[in-house]
Amino acid sequence: MNAVEVQQLCYRYARKTEALHEISLDVPRGAIYGLIGPNGAGKSTLLQCCAGLRYAGSGSVRVFGADTRKRSPIVAGVMTYMAEAVKLPARMTLAQLEAYIAPLHAKWDGALAASLRERFALDPARKVGTLSRGEHMKAALLCALAPHPTLLLMDEPFTGMDVMVKDDLVRGLLASATDTGTTIMVASHDLTELETVIDHLGIISNAKMVVSASMESLRARFRRVHVQAPSEVLVTAGHDTGWLGIEQAGRRLSFMADASRTSLVPEAMQLRFPGAEVEFSEPTLRELLTTLAGRAGARSPLEMVP
Amino acid sequence: MLTFAVVLRPGESPYRQVVYAATKAIVGGELVPGDPFPSVRELSQALKINPNTAQKVVAELARDGLIVVQPGLGTVVARLPKGGTDDKRRLLAHDVEQLVVEAARLGISREEIHRAIDSRWQAVVASTDARPTAGRTASGPAVSTPRGRR
Numbered sequence: 018m019n020a021v022e023v024q025q026l027c028y029r030y031a032r033k034t035e036a037l038h039e040i041s042l043d044v045p046r047g048a049i050y051g052l053i054g055p056n057g058a059g060k061s062t063l064l065q066c067c068a069g070l071r072y073a074g075s076g077s078v079r080v081f082g083a084d085t086r087k088r089s090p091i092v093a094g095v096m097t098y099m100a101e102a103v104k105l106p107a108r109m110t111l112a113q114l115e116a117y118i119a120p121l122h123a124k125w126d127g128a129l130a131a132s133l134r135e136r137f138a139l140d141p142a143r144k145v146g147t148l149s150r151g152e153h154m155k156a157a158l159l160c161a162l163a164p165h166p167t168l169l170l171m172d173e174p175f176t177g178m179d180v181m182v183k184d185d186l187v188r189g190l191l192a193s194a195t196d197t198g199t200t201i202m203v204a205s206h207d208l209t210e211l212e213t214v215i216d217h218l219g220i221i222s223n224a225k226m227v228v229s230a231s232m233e234s235l236r237a238r239f240r241r242v243h244v245q246a247p248s249e250v251l252v253t254a255g256h257d258t259g260w261l262g263i264e265q266a267g268r269r270l271s272f273m274a275d276a277s278r279t280s281l282v283p284e285a286m287q288l289r290f291p292g293a294e295v296e297f298s299e300p301t302l303r304e305l306l307t308t309l310a311g312r313a314g315a316r317s318p319l320e321m322v323p
Numbered sequence: 324m325l326t327f328a329v330v331l332r333p334g335e336s337p338y339r340q341v342v343y344a345a346t347k348a349i350v351g352g353e354l355v356p357g358d359p360f361p362s363v364r365e366l367s368q369a370l371k372i373n374p375n376t377a378q379k380v381v382a383e384l385a386r387d388g389l390i391v392v393q394p395g396l397g398t399v400v401a402r403l404p405k406g407g408t409d410d411k412r413r414l415l416a417h418d419v420e421q422l423v424v425e426a427a428r429l430g431i432s433r434e435e436i437h438r439a440i441d442s443r444w445q446a447v448v449a450s451t452d453a454r455p456t457a458g459r460t461a462s463g464p465a466v467s468t469p470r471g472r473r
Contacts, residue, residue: 047375048375049373184371187371188368188371191367191368191371191372191373191374192364192368194367194373194374195363195364195367195368195374195377196364209333212333212337213331213337213370213371213372213373213376214371214372214373215373216373216375216376232336233336236336241334298334298335299334299335299336300334301333301334302333303333
């Protein structure tokens with residue numbers, strides 16, 4: 018059973034255009050799933066639907082097999098959710114906040130809370146309102162991890178954080194994923210933080226899911242091809258349906274090749290560009306995002322991505 | 324924090340990069356047989372990589388016989404076998420052929436390729452060749468890097 022199963026989810030804010038259109042995705046148990054996409058694509062709405070904070074207009078969201086409409090995953094104690102720019106009660110000390118939250122969770126782990134406090138160098142006697150932004154975020158992560166969630170949803174946890182805070186947050190997440198197998202779904206614009214951490218990727222653009230797959234399968238399927246030709250090359254878009262995001266400047270050409278539609282055998286590329294130097298690299302998240310998200314509105318060959 | 328150096332770059336799978344770095348550290352003598360090898364948790368934390376990736380790295384290195392996982396005791400660097408088996412030579416033959424084809428295409432002579440291989444061999448592996456089997460007395464660029472010990 019997957020941690021999260023979303024099927025044909027549509028969501029519409031009152032009298033506005035659709036915020037989510039026929040979204041389907043699976044988050045396997047134990048995965049760290051990165052959700053990326055342009056501003057306004059629908060990432061936050063999708064996370065809120067998964068958290069059971071919004072209900073689908075049509076389609077379904079299941080968390081560990083249970084429809085969120087029938088059983089709220091937060092109330093059931095299997096999930097914690099860190100909202101974007103989360104605000105904790107300013108007048109409480111961290112110790113008071115922990116004491117306040119603990120009884121709300123069946124599996125609140127005081128020892129884990131203490132060890133996270135130490136890891137994040139947080140003083141329990143400090144008032145939450147006096148914490149810096151980074152410390153505030155660490156305190157929020159402490160509150161999200163100490164109840165031992167089976168699933169943790171995070172919306173833009175890294176925004177505005179310095180690199181040291183990001184490192185602490187990421188290491189805290191990884192420790193929790195390693196020690197208790199917590200499934201994590203994180204929406205972020207911070208692609209460099211996600212790059213090595215996630216093992217599943219969802220790209221959402223313009224209310225539609227462009228791709229949702231394991232990083233392993235994406236790395237096998239897409240390759241960035243760099244061609245340095247002996248003379249100027251002319252390639253027009255649509256020349257080969259498996260070539261995406263074509264960039265060219267004089268004798269240099271680079272594009273993303275989709276192995277399910279074009280040959281990625283080096284010899285084949287050498288034949289296509291005689292006398293050229295051809296190099297391959299695995300796509301970065303940034304390259305995947307810019308190449309695939311741009312195509313969502315258009316007649317996208319990627320809409321049938323499994 | 325880690326006992327060997329890895330600098331992850333985007334554009335190549337973290338899994339392959341870490342396996343390569345660990346393999347290089349072991350054949351290069353930066354890690355010697357019996358040295359503790361980082362756990363899945365340590366690898367994941369130190370490199371900020373997905374725990375499933377770290378798990379795959381450990382499994383791959385263990386399958387290749389470069390490390391030995393001792394349940395309850397931790398993982399240690401294994402003793403490298405003397406002389407490759409036929410299987411391993413056959414595996415390498417493909418890489419050697421690619422190197423020869425690429426060299427011929429670029430007009431690099433046989434002698435130049437030999438020299439290049441010798442010089443890389445010196446840089447990466449030579450310190451282990453020179454080392455007496457008993458101890459870690461060898462010096463060289465690969466071994467002189469500071470490392471944390473438990």
